[in-house]
Amino acid sequence: MTAGGRRLAGVGVGRGAVVGPVALVRAPAEVPDDAPAVRDGAPAAADDVEQVVVDAFAAVAADLRARADRASGPLAEVLGATVLIASDPSLLAGARAELGAGAPPVAAVRAAVGRFIDMFTSMGGLMAERVTDLVSVRDRVVARVAGAPLPGVPDLTVPSVVVARDLAPADTAALDLGKVLAIVTELGGPTGHTAIIAGQLGLPCLVQVAGATALEDGTSVVVDARAGELRVDPSDDDVAEVADRARREAAFADDTAPGATSDGHPVDLLANIGTAADAERAAAADDARTVAGSGLFRTEVLFLDATTAPSVAQQTREYTAALAAFGDRKVVVRTLDAGADKPLAFATLPDEENPALGVRGYRIDRVHPQLLADQLEALAAAAAATGTRPWVMAPMVATPAEARALATAARAAGLEQVGVMVEVPAAALRAREILAEVDFVSIGTNDLAQYTMATDRLRGELADLLDPWQPAVLDLVAATARAGTEAGKPVGVCGESAGDPVMALVLVGLGVTSLSMSLGSVPAVRFTLRRHTRSRCVEIAEAALAASSAVDARAAAVTLLDAEAAALLA
Structure with missing residues (x-):
């Protein structure tokens, strides 16, 4: 950016840039402990x-x-x-x-x-x-x-940049999205709640921006997620640059061709969804079939606010609606991913000392086997009702034996396409053996980075270690993709990195066959793929793998971008 006001550094989520006034989230009222009811x-x-x-x-x-x-x-x-x-x-x-x-x-x-x-x-x-x-x-x-005012986001009278120390989901749900330009927080991490929600909403987001809440309401700022920067009191040149970038990037949406490299190598571009309503919205916004379906249907949304497990009939209705929305397009359904930060009132173990390493995801089957059995039965009934062939996968699978047990159960229920998530380093290292048991795998790069780097993915101050460009993480992604190529079976990515246009080139170069992301990320990824050949993707991937740090890996990839893509994405 050109010279203007002072800059506040942060961790960017997404790649957009906007200009607008600050709207500070209202702090909790100062209520003394002895205040009367x-x-x-x-x-x-x-x-x-x-x-x-x-x-x-x-x-x-x-x-x-x-x-x-x-x-x-x-x-x-x-x-x-x-x-x-x-x-x-x-x-x-x-x-x-x-x-x-x-x-x-x-x-x-x-x-x-x-x-x-x-x-x-x-x-x-x-x-x-x-x-x-x-x-x-x-x-x-x-x-x-x-009887005090409730804390949270103020009424927005004009499109604004929402700034908070941290933003709870309840605050985010209160946002008037028609008037939110971007979200900025002092706390949080790039894969925390605020970042994930901002990505779903298609909003530029900055986290870990020290001093952001010291800004006054109405202060003009530029939020540049790609640069990881908040510019205070921007110059006219700054504002013009943001507007020009927005005009150029708007052209991405004009391309509705199937995902592919410039020489025709196909890559499924898919949308992440959480409910049947999400599927219906994605399908409605996608009459031109700009996505090939969904690569991640997070079924746990149906479970999270329930006090008892949803019945087979309830689940069947939800899955039927989601499958029907996409028709004959691919839908990858993830079985219940609960535990750790997504506790279930009727299933989560109350005394786990380290839930992130405990009974979560597929491991819930060890203590509550009926949950998975009911879910597979409901999916099979939804498939029969819609005449579709959903792909089903389980999260937090660590061994070939677990993959085999899942495949046996799913196929016995009548589901034909069975896979697993690769989120644990053990699964990546043994991807060849796991793929001998299932039909496909999908890499969850958020958790894979967390477990590879032994770093809590919600600690914003450790964001550099959680960077998906970390060489150790790339090595595990490469090993998984290589195993898929050797087995002739699909390998997808449904983690945060799938929506990064530059990383998408690396993933395709490694042999990944599908990328699933928020719907708003698809145009930029499609544009970038269509500017590069498959062989150039391989070259970019090799350059990234040869780097010794996350920063160097991305820089090596950027140097090999097509000139037009580099101008828009680097």
Whole structure:
């Protein structure tokens, strides 16, 4: 960018750039611990205080549930998990115990939730991400108990850049998307909730931007996700450059041809979805069939805010609607991916010391086998009802034996195309043996990076280690793709890196056959592929693999880009 105001560095999510005024997310009201409980605008009677607290928890849970019902995809998923937190009887029981011991109502709520915050923080890993949701629930309950304004996003009167210390899913669900240009936070990581939701919504996003909340409401800023930069009080040249870039990138959407390299090597470009409503929206927005289907249907969204497991009939209805939306196009259905940061009231083990390494994903079958059995039965019924052939895969598979057991169960249920997620280094290292048991694999680069680099993927300050360009991560992706090529079986990528146009060239060069991403990422990936031959993709992949660092790997790839692609993407 050309010279202008001061710059604040951050970690970019996506690749867009926008100009707009800052809209600061409202901080929680400063409510003292001894503030009285309020009923109908007046202090509550002593014998009514406990009921005010009970009603506050219920109201917060109901509000979050309503927002989850209106949301879709990852936002619905994380909101569903927050609903479970708000309605967890342990929180209310803790608050009641504090009241019984003589604590004022606000202090009681804070103490009860605080114990869970301390516990989740000490557990680290994916559970630490739930702290943002716990704090959000606590602050909303406190506000309702004390009759204070609810924290969150202010009413937006003009298109704005939403700036927050951190953004809970409930805050994101309250956004008027017609007036949100971008999201900027001081905390969070590139694969955390805010980043995932921003990607789903197609919004430029910056996380880990120190000092962002010190900006005043209405301050003009440029948010450049590709550069990882927030420019304060931009110059006229800055603004003109952003506008010019937007005009050039708008041309991406004009190309609706099937995904392929410039010399005709096919690459399936697919959309990530979380619900049947997502599938219907993607299909409706895709009359020209600009995507080849869905490479990741996150079925856990149906489970997350349920207190009991959805019935086979409920699941069948949801899967039938999703499959019908895409018709004869490919739909890859991921079986239940719960545990860790996506707890289930009826399945998650309560005493895991390290949930990220515990009973999650396919491993839930060890303790709750009926969940997988019901899900496979429902998928088979949906396939029969629609006359389609869904692809089904399980997450967190680590061994060929697990792959074999999944394939046996799925085929016995009548499902023909069976695969597994490669998210664990062990699965990548033994991809050849795993592919002998299943029909395809799909690489989840977010978790693969986390487990390869021994780094919590939700810790923003460790974002450099979680970079999908890390050589060790690329080595594992390459090993998996090579195994697929040797076996003559498809290898997809449905992690965050699939939507990076430059990384897409590397993945295709390594032998990846499909890329699944947010719908808004598809045009840029298609454009980039169509500017390069298959042999150039191989050359780019080899250059990236030869690099000694993530920064060098990306730089090596960029130097080999077509000139027009480099101008738009580098």
